[in-house]
Amino acid sequence: MAIVRIMRAEQFGLKREVEYGSPEQNEVVRTIIADVRNEGDAALLRYTAKLDRAELTAAELRVTQAEIDAAYDQVDAAFLTAIREAAVNIRSFHEKQKRNSWMDLQPDGTLLGQILRPLKRVGVYVPGGKAAYPSSVLMNVIPAQVAGVPEIVMVTPPSTGGRDGIDPGILVAAAESGVKEMYRVGGAQAIAALAHGTETIAPVDKICGPGNIYIALAKREVFGAVDIDSIAGPSEIIVLADEFADPAYIAADLLSQAEHDEMASSILVTPSEQLASAVAAEVERQLATLPRQAIARASIDSYGAVLMVDSLEAGIDVVNKLAPEHLEVLTADPMRLLGLIENAGAIFLGPYSSEPVGDYFAGPNHIIPTNGTARFSSPVNVDDFLKKSSLIYYSKEALLANGDKIMTLARQEGLEAHARAIQIRLEREGR
Template sequence: MKQMQLSSGISIRRTIAEANAEQLAAVKEIIQNVKQNGDSALLGYTEKWDGVKLESIRVSHGEIMEAVGRFDARLLQDLTEAADNVREYHKNQKQEGYKNTRNDGSYVAQRVTAISSAGLYVPGGTAAYPSSVLMNVIPAQVAGVGRVVLISPPGKDGRLSDGVLVAAHILGIDEIYKAGGAQAIAALAYGTESIEAVDKITGPGNVFVALAKRQVFGDVAIDMIAGPSEIAIIADETAFADEVAADLLSQAEHDPMASAVLLTTSQQLADAVSLEVERQLVTLPRQSIAGKAINDHGMIYVGETMDELIAAANELAPEHLEIMTADAESLSERIQNAGAIFIGRYSSEPIGDYFAGTNHVLPTNSTARFSSALSVYDFVKRTSVVYYSEQAWQQNEAKIARLARLEGLEGHARAVESRAWKKGE
């Protein structure tokens, strides 16, 4: 891996790669086609790009149960336990509304209600992750979303991944459709003959999926525009080079654009990790993907003090941040910007991906500076409620009218004052 001294003063913030005009134009055309032609557009794109001619877009109950029957019993138990952990964690995020009543009888309140429907996009092929089904669906269910839909591109055999279908079955989701890419996002946003439109779309995808989510935003809500996976590790001389290297590669294997960064005060560790990464790459099944990510977006930064490393980590604002130092827990308190923080030697990032219960849908491209992991909060609305008694109106109508006229809004002032005409009736 390439090395650089932090004292060089360069910015290490990750930026969002811009799509090219051709990709954007293609996505806009796909969305328009789906809006106009519905199911026929979905079926046409599935045949063209996924290489399979479907008779039906919706996954049948029989297909789901066949997948469950084929699934390894031990893996089913593991996936079920992981789902329980995710649900337990997210239950703590559920919020109640509140009501503040004043002496004059008026009150202001906030109601917290779930959105009506949500659609989860699940990538296909080698990126078909059952764990992402858990991470997207469970917060919606805990929030109280009434309708949760899954959509995913089929394989050449016309089926969805067994793991994805089993995960959906564990969670009680049976409204599942076969379609991928920008066309699937358009179907969720605007509906087709078979698919009723949803209120919010979540889930990862390729550049065309990301562009489509950006295009439909405003007509529906989205979770985030996710970029390639990222990991940063703060480590000192107490860390083990083979473990650090393994954790860096755990994210590098996701995507050739994935970022893997080590921040350390130890030159000895930096050199050892660099060698370990190359050694472990040789036997990694996804060597070509991880190798390109390490070569293009991997870096080891060596700083003189831990203060420098903390400042650099906060600037980078990574999706995943591991702290592998002698005082990892106390250092973690100084991290302001990270999608998720993993403290200590045994808290390897994949634990959060699969089993700890925290959500692995996280902000990328340094957007952890202002955004958060997917959660129950993403599937609810907060509605303000106002009740003004006659006494409250009498005490405040003149003040409100004056404020309205300050802004040149005579209609606002008259609306408040109009109640005076009917006073006592």
Template sequence: MKIVPASEFALKREVEYGSAEQNDRVKRIIEEVRQEGDAALRRLAEQLDGVRVGELRVTEAEIEAAYREVDESFLAAIREAAVNVRRFHEKQMRTSWMDLQADGSILGQVIRPLRRVGLYVPGGKAAYPSSVLMNAIPAQVAGVPEIVMVTPPATAGVEGINPHILVAAAEAGVREIYRVGGAQAIAALAYGTESIAPADKIVGPGNIYVALAKRYVFGAVDIDSIAGPSEIVVLADDSADAGYIAADLLSQAEHDEMASAILITPSAELAEAVRLEVDRQLALLPRRKIAEKSIRDYGAILTVASLAEGVDAVNRLAPEHLEILVREPFQYLSAIENAGAIFLGPYSSEPVGDYFAGPNHVLPTNGTARFSSPLNVDDFIKKSSVIYYSKEALLRDGEKIMTLARHEGLEAHARAIQIRLEKEGNARG
């Protein structure tokens, strides 16, 4: 793991735009699904996944069978995690409001949940039950009445779907599940087929084809984001434990060859200790090849003159995950402007947030923490403005409204007000 001055470091970030061939392929898949519906979904499952799909929808019997395949420790853990996630997100709830003016006018905002949300869950070798909770529960808390999940058919689990995914979905309250994945699943959620009704928003991670499909259908439906590789930055002083830091850096490096894991510290001794500890722990990892490439290509230890300079570096990087491992971590919290999730102190390891604490682990990547937030209840609601203007208010403000309309060259706007002023003004006189 290279040690470099922070002033000389620039993080290489991979933005998933895809090749021309990948984009063309995604467009073809989406058009096939739009034109042929379920038939295209079945044909593409056989062509791309090597799986023959009969009934697209997962049955209640399959969900019940999944419960028999998971062990009790998993079930207990996923249930407690779901309680924590739900409790955290319930605190984010907004309410509609109305403001009665002295003249009788009413201004306000009505908040409603989206009607139908589609959740994409990766399948095959990658199975993330925790992501099911993180995507489904905020939508449920928001009051979304229809949450539908799609996940690719695979060769293992209950009827080709990982049983842990099915159990997590059921625990999160999702019972409408379809065995379809890839760009074709995104097309089905966006435009609908004979079996799958279209959604208003699509959330959840996926491979490059899923990411490109989400980009392609955006506008027909809303999406959560186009997620990049995982990121972690650790800001630490000489009080931090090198073993803890190395373990936390590797917890992200094992995700993806393009994941980034960065330590920022003013301590040369800690920098060297972490470098050695990363090498030691790396040799013992089951996913060593993935983590090794991540550390080599995107990992770094950045040296700074002070923790204040380290905070500046953090804000420039705008990481997905930030750990602050210093003597007084809360002292630096207010200075952090850009980070998806902030973990304070030696016992707040990043996996605590990934799995159990309650805050959402769907976080902004690729530096987008500069302007975006973790997935939350607000992502599953919509707001309508409410305007009830009284006669008194219109007679008072009408001339000003017409002035602004005419300055913009919109005479019909002005006349819509003028006709009321002429009639109501005369009536009042």
């Protein structure tokens, strides 16, 4: 039987080290990446047969339009309506993040600015392990589209839907998002193909999307050849609540994260002993009928807790220290506390803002920093798919006025050629 730990916040330590993998796992990943880089499709097909037990030819790697059309026949109308409305909400939210290039013409004729351009080609990895996540397809693809990325390619293991092949929900979500290029390939070999290219799959500029330890290690290995979104850890939620909160709501929300993964973390922070006891009992009651009970039970046993604090303000200190992926504030006046929250990936205020609202439908991105990285990083957004170039048009007047200062700084660093590049221009202008 699962036991929800109730303890003082000072006694709690959530220690989940960044996953660097074992030496054996790292060696496997490096070998796969090197083979795909050197052999292209041949290695891609070999590892797909070995690891995914799918015998394919190069011509069968790409998902056909007929398969996409068939996927639409396999999903029900309610799913299609929901995914379309969610896509509208996600697109509307991310449209508000768009920024423009800018230029600043100064009185001396100097023109300074910044040019924003979208990445040309982005790869989205969609996992197929414990569950298929069509919603994550939307969350990766739509911000890239809003940024203006012209080429978006999706890769997913050949059996995300079991023996029937790719999960139809994933194919429909990708098609509804506007993805035109999809491949049935997964694992570290898919990451290698996206990073370095093969005869069938052209290389990308950035790789996004979650996955298992081999995906995480592969993304880390290819970073530098391409950009990556992040190395995501297990999901996590903190609920900050007072005596006015509903224990059933809190328990349901804690379990909504616990069912993701045995290493997911679900924590209640409260000054109310009565609420703490009620939530612990409610978690046990709801857990008994949960379809993914074994996963959620392991998560609650290992990483679940109720943390007691002296006040809501003290609870905010705990929140800011842990920097959770998801934070729900279920208090009598949640807006009063908002200004005190410094570190959280996504903040949900009030009893009707359950975390799944953000996971699926409201519009903000559900790909959020984990493992305390909300201290310095942000949810996936439009800026993740843009590159920026600085623009400098320096006028003669400005160079004559500032050339001596530039040469002083260059010579301070021992870079005489830098200084002379300015000096020769000043001399030509009679200085």
